[in-house]
Amino acid sequence: MAREVQITFDCADPAKLAAFWAEALGYRLDDPPPGFESWEQALDAMGVPPERRNDASAVIDPERAGPRLFFQRVPEHKRTKNRLHLDLRAAPGLQGEARMAALEAEAERLLSHGATRLHRSDPAPPLGAGHIIMADPEGNEFCLD
Numbered sequence: 001m002a003r004e005v006q007i008t009f010d011c012a013d014p015a016k017l018a019a020f021w022a023e024a025l026g027y028r029l030d031d032p033p034p035g036f037e038s039w040e041q042a043l044d045a046m047g048v049p050p051e052r053r054n055d056a057s058a059v060i061d062p063e064r065a066g067p068r069l070f071f072q073r074v075p076e077h078k079r080t081k082n083r084l085h086l087d088l089r090a091a092p093g094l095q096g097e098a099r100m101a102a103l104e105a106e107a108e109r110l111l112s113h114g115a116t117r118l119h120r121s122d123p124a125p126p127l128g129a130g131h132i133i134m135a136d137p138e139g140n141e142f143c144l145d
Helices: 014-025 039-046 096-111
Strands: 006-011 056-060 068-073 086-088 116-121 131-135 141-144
Touching: 006 014, 014 056, 014 068, 096 116, 096 131, 096 141
Parallel strands: 006 068, 086 141
Antiparallel strands: 056 068, 116 131, 131 141
């Protein structure tokens, strides 16, 4: 039996992190509940006070092919390396210098949206194709692969 998957991020600023990952993946903010034209309208109707309106956010794949990403505010900060991370397939089918050039271009694009570059691993045949380790605006590691 197939199951849907949602990936949840604990974070300090759900709106900011949702915007980053929407940009990184080509996703968009999730739709407001049925019957509402905007999230502001929905949150007003639910009686959510202004100081709680950034407690959660979500982004979705416009094609509905990829998993929904959910961002929830938590009081504690990230402390150590992720045990799970996302690989962004930024250079599928490319090899060698063409692959690394595509990864570098994507790294530069994401840096302009708040990412941090952590490490580059150059190709190491026969198994290593090369990748770049990055962190999102709250320090969650991910790879450009």
